[in-house]
Amino acid sequence: MVSYPCMFYRFQSKEGTNTIHTHLEVTKVAGDIFDFCSDMSDEQDARARTLIERAAAKWPLRILHVLSDAGAPLRFSRLMERVEGISQKVLTQTLRSLESDGLIIRTLYPEVPPRVEYELTPLGRDLLMQVATLWRWIVERLGDFDARKAVKLTAMGI
Numbered sequence: 520m521v522s523y524p525c526m527f528y529r530f531q532s533k534e535g536t537n538t539i540h541t542h543l544e545v546t547k548v549a550g551d552i553f554d555f556c557s558d559m560s561d562e563q564d565a566r567a568r569t570l571i572e573r574a575a576a577k578w579p580l581r582i583l584h585v586l587s588d589a590g591a592p593l594r595f596s597r598l599m600e601r602v603e604g605i606s607q608k609v610l611t612q613t614l615r616s617l618e619s620d621g622l623i624i625r626t627l628y629p630e631v632p633p634r635v636e637y638e639l640t641p642l643g644r645d646l647l648m649q650v651a652t653l654w655r656w657i658v659e660r661l662g663d664f665d666a667r668k669a670v671k672l673t674a675m676g677i
Contacts, residue, residue, distance in 0.1 A: 570620065574646065578605055578613045583622060583639060583647050592626065592636035622646060 556564070574580060585601045586593060593601070599610060614637060617623045622643035628634040639647075657664075 573616060573620065574650075576613075578602065578609060579617055579622075580647075580650060581605075582610070582613055582617065583643055586623065586637060586639045587644065587647055592638040594634065594636055598637065617643070 559567070581602055582598065585598060589597075589601075595610070595614075598614075599605070599607065602610065605613075614623065614625065618625050618637075621640055623637050624640055626636045626638070628636070
């Protein structure tokens, strides 16, 4: 199978058939900003995609933001209080994932009862800074997105 690192995504449409989806304008505008992709192996590309998908899931960025706002390590129960709507099971799974990716540190204190605290790593802080740039870009253009949606809805007669 041919590899298309970084900007191209493969989708299986029928057995033995690959369909590649990309947008030509994006490819032209992006130009050389994706040049670093040419040096990536398939394994690196797959790992990068996995990390992006995991970070963009429902809870990880919210948890990282709560830990950042706290400015100090937080216990599990404090995280449960501050991340509204998350279940204990999902919080546990997400914390394990964030820890395995090196975005948070889990510290277990040998006390009775055991005390566990979570805090951001420098890598986690760096990720939040990068995401904040994207978030700001989106927020500054919400009017553009809304206008485009309104045009489309009007064209559809809705």
